[in-house]
Amino acid sequence: MPHGLAFDIAHLLAGxxxxxxxxxxxxxxxxxxxxxFALHALVLALSVAWQALVQGAPHLYITALIALVFxxxxxxxxxxxxxxxxxIHREIETVVGIGxxxxxxxxxxxxxxxxxxxxxxxxxxxxxxDLAFALSVVLLGLxxxxxxxxxxSQVVGFMSLENGLVLAATGAKGMxxxxxxxxxxxxxxxxIVIGIFLFxxxxxxxTVDLQALDRFRxxxx
Amino acid sequence: xxxxxxxxxxxxxxxxxxxxxxxxxGLVRRVKARLLRRRGPPLLQPxxxxxxxxxxEVVLAENASWLFRATPYxxxxxxxxxxxxxxxxxxxxxxxxxxxxxxxxxxxxxARFFLALAGMDIGTSFGxxxxxxxxxxxxxxxxxxxxxxxxxxxxxxxxxxxxxATYMASAEVGLRVSLGLALVGLAIVALAExxxxxxxxxxxxxxxxxxxxxxxxxxxxxxxxxIEFTSALxxxxxxxxxxxxxLPWDLAPPGAGPAAWAIGILAYLLKLGACACLxxxxxxxxxxxxxxxxxxxxxxxxMLGLLGTLLLFVSRSL
Numbered sequence: 001m002p003h004g005l006a007f008d009i010a011h012l013l014a015g016x017x018x019x020x021x022x023x024x025x026x027x028x029x030x031x032x033x034x035x036x037f038a039l040h041a042l043v044l045a046l047s048v049a050w051q052a053l054v055q056g057a058p059h060l061y062i063t064a065l066i067a068l069v070f071x072x073x074x075x076x077x078x079x080x081x082x083x084x085x086x087x088i089h090r091e092i093e094t095v096v097g098i099g100x101x102x103x104x105x106x107x108x109x110x111x112x113x114x115x116x117x118x119x120x121x122x123x124x125x126x127x128x129x130d131l132a133f134a135l136s137v138v139l140l141g142l143x144x145x146x147x148x149x150x151x152x153s154q155v156v157g158f159m160s161l162e163n164g165l166v167l168a169a170t171g172a173k174g175m176x177x178x179x180x181x182x183x184x185x186x187x188x189x190x191x192i193v194i195g196i197f198l199f200x201x202x203x204x205x206x207t208v209d210l211q212a213l214d215r216f217r218x219x220x221x
Numbered sequence: 222x223x224x225x226x227x228x229x230x231x232x233x234x235x236x237x238x239x240x241x242x243x244x245x246x247g248l249v250r251r252v253k254a255r256l257l258r259r260r261g262p263p264l265l266q267p268x269x270x271x272x273x274x275x276x277x278e279v280v281l282a283e284n285a286s287w288l289f290r291a292t293p294y295x296x297x298x299x300x301x302x303x304x305x306x307x308x309x310x311x312x313x314x315x316x317x318x319x320x321x322x323x324x325x326x327x328x329x330x331x332a333r334f335f336l337a338l339a340g341m342d343i344g345t346s347f348g349x350x351x352x353x354x355x356x357x358x359x360x361x362x363x364x365x366x367x368x369x370x371x372x373x374x375x376x377x378x379x380x381x382x383x384x385x386a387t388y389m390a391s392a393e394v395g396l397r398v399s400l401g402l403a404l405v406g407l408a409i410v411a412l413a414e415x416x417x418x419x420x421x422x423x424x425x426x427x428x429x430x431x432x433x434x435x436x437x438x439x440x441x442x443x444x445x446x447x448i449e450f451t452s453a454l455x456x457x458x459x460x461x462x463x464x465x466x467x468l469p470w471d472l473a474p475p476g477a478g479p480a481a482w483a484i485g486i487l488a489y490l491l492k493l494g495a496c497a498c499l500x501x502x503x504x505x506x507x508x509x510x511x512x513x514x515x516x517x518x519x520x521x522x523x524m525l526g527l528l529g530t531l532l533l534f535v536s537r538s539l
Contacts, residue, residue: 008396015398015532022524026517098517102524109531117535129535 013047021140041071112136130171137164243267252501274446292339293447310485313475340436351435361519368526399529406525411459
């Protein structure tokens with residue numbers, strides 16, 4: 001193999017991020033899911049830090065720090081509190097079983113590879129591989145949001161999707177720091193808004209199962 | 222002369238796996254017992270059990286067919302041959318060129334096929350339950366195993382275990398996420414195939430949960446001895462497989478002298494001991510799963526294998 005250690009470690013970390021996304025899909029308990037999400041963000045921070053080292057771009061360290069502080073520590077702790085206050089630490093009901101979900105996830109990863117690798121034929125190996133993995137993380141995050149009915153796990157899916165975006169942004173060189181910081185903060189704002197919504201939903205419907213909303217809108221199956 | 226020597230070495234390997242298999246089972250039991258603060262049976266207890274069973278007379282059901290009587294010998298032979306193909310202390314032994322990983326999987330699969338048939342032969346309900354569960358587990362474990370083998374073969378460029386071990390021991394391997402995924406997947410498959418704790422409990426005869434034990438409930442005497450020996454041999458085979466792919470150090474190269482073989486055997490014993498301790502630790506730490514959760518557990522192994530293969534395709538096409 002012609003690639004050096006730098007590529008191997010980047011590959012390892014980005015592949016680890018995809019693996020964490022699969023673990024998110026696999027987990028059926030809320031607390032375990034939050035722990036995996038914290039791990040997801042930690043792997044992202046490591047990956048971004050490694051990119052900073054390899055690319056010689058010091059502003060990426062700040063991105064890594066943001067990922068570490070906000071996503072690996074603050075948001076999981078806050079979600080833990082929310083779950084405790086809502087009193088919903090039981091199992092997540094998945095819409096489809098875990099087996100089919102996993103298969104769909106594999107299909108999505110394959111799709112991301114098939115789409116991304118030919119498109120980025122001219123870029124260097126590191127960026128190509130990062131973009132392919134980032135797209136799979138984004139798609140897997142979407143899959144988490146689709147397959148889960150519980151609002152809290154949908155938030156986790158949304159956040160993991162955003163992690164994929166950050167991975168893509170660090171892979172493609174030249175994303176300005178201002179954009180990254182504003183993305184990070186908008187995510188935080190979104191998180192707060194979703195948190196408030198969670199409590200509103202809970203107040204009105206006595207559940208955070210989003211199918212209650214479907215029924216309320218008259219879309220009952 | 223060289224042919225004769227390599228034949229002798231190969232025979233040594235076959236004798237070695239046969240000798241060590243009950244010891245490995247005994248070691249796992251012993252470490253598990255110590256972890257639970259029991260004294261546990263002595264290390265040589267499995268040998269004594271086998272000897273006792275061999276001396277006892279065989280009690281056959283009236284409607285047992287020839288298949289029921291032939292199966293213990295069949296599965297023992299198939300598993301023994303498969304175990305002889307995995308490099309334990311040296312690479313490039315005589316038989317290792319005649320069959321690759323896929324042949325090893327096929328040998329184990331045919332052994333399982335005959336055991337499942339024999340489980341149904343008498344027509345008791347336990348045999349049927351055991352056979353159906355065993356086949357269900359196998360139908361999930363085998364695709365996962367094959368996928369893991371494919372990702373290993375993609376990395377090493379061969380399905381020959383000797384070549385794979387040589388490649389893994391060289392510096393070309395580098396740091397690969399696929400290898401880690403393959404290791405975890407292979408460990409899951411090995412746990413399921415050997416009926417270890419999260420999937421099946423080898424020490425219980427509780428009717429609701431047993432898989433392997435339910436299938437062989439009708440066997441006695443020397444037949445049972447052979448079946449128990451086979452399961453010990455299978456455990457040894459999987460441990461050797463993991464050791465030779467993921468801990469390939471100190472394997473004697475082809476055509477080495479007795480000194481290299483001695484080092485290889487010593488290293489092999491150390492690897493076996495370490496794996497046995499890890500297995501016992503894992504088994505004490507985890508609870509047995511319900512049967513209906515097993516497909517998810519093995520699905521994870523399948524997913525790891527598939528993911529590893531996909532990641533390899535990415536890094537190859539760059």
